[in-house]
Amino acid sequence: MAPRANWKGFLRLSLVTCPVALYPATSDTEKVSFNQINRRTGHRIKYLKVDAETGDEVTSEDIVKGYKVDTDTYIEVTKDELDDIALDSTHTIEIDEFVPKADIDNRYLIRPYYLVPDGKVGHDAYAVIRETIRSMDKVAIGRVVLTNREHIIALEPLENGLMGTLLRYPYEVRSEKEYFDDIQDVKLTRDMLDLAKHIVEKKSGAFEPELFEDHYETALIDLINKKRSGMPITAKAAPKTGGNVISLMDALKKSIANEKDAAPAAKVARDTDKETAKDIKAKKPKKRVEGQREMLLPISGKGGKDAAAKAATTPKKAADKPVRAPARAKKAG
DSSP, X not given: OOOXXXXXXXXXXXXXXXXXXEEESOOSTTSOOOOOBOTTTOOBOOOOOBOTTTOOBOOGGGOOEEEEEETTEEEEEOHHHHHHTOOGGGTEEEXXXXXXXXXXXXXXXXXXXXXXXXXXXXXXXXXXXXXXXXXXXXXXXXXXXXXXXXXXXXXXXXXXXXXXXXXXXXXXXXXXXHHHTTSOOOOXXXXXXXHHHHHHHHHOOOOOGGGOOOHHHHHHHHHXXXXXXXXXXXOOOOOOOOOOOSOHHHHHHHHHHHHXXXXXXXXXXXXXXXXXXXXXXXXXXXXXXXXXXXXSOOOSSSSHHHHHHHHHHSOOXXXXXXXXXXXXXXXXX
């Protein structure tokens, strides 16, 4: 199932316009997530919207937005009033200027999106805008409305498409001075810097995100699969500490010694990971079973006792890594 666009409208550079759709470039739906349940019954917890004073449940049609100006005093703002102040960027990404990419502070970056032509028309105009940005080696700055808020978006070519990155406004970025002012200005010896640079050189390599592993996510999947299979869960042993370090110089020297000892094993591990990554890319992905929306298969029974009893009478088998549901994009409000 193809992802759903977060936004649809037009991309405009002066008089050049084309219909486009905006899709999220990242997803958190692949991660393990939990529901809150009643320990006694195993039923899922349901949240109700209630009046803070009376405790009565409030229906959706009676809920409006309010801005707090004083204790228990709110200014009510309706949806129609919010729609009236919406700008043209509700339906159009107007390119306002072009800036060097290096000028954009990383603190202003929020999240990436893919901007693609919407439909069969407008591909030529889209290509003109894309190649103009590419040839100038700059980033196009525009505005777009998502979830009723206007955002600044930076557009840059990515292969045969455009990637748009939402940017923060200046009032959303905190000044570093209030955090860095108390950092002591210390003098480092050349020997210390040389030792530190040696460690960095030993650990230097290419950026290969396919080799990254979310260790916590792996541990979560392992925990759930063990509980599903009725296997006992043992407490994790406390990590061993390296002991007290006498001085910074000693720590640097010890780090280099440890790096030398670990280098052969690390190289083998990296080479193995690279070969595994190549194999994964080479293999044709398996077709997902229709209707399999959950990462893990449910266990019958309401409570933990029923699940444990069933697990005890069922032959244990190694649990495969769960099949994840496809990422779903949220619709813009």
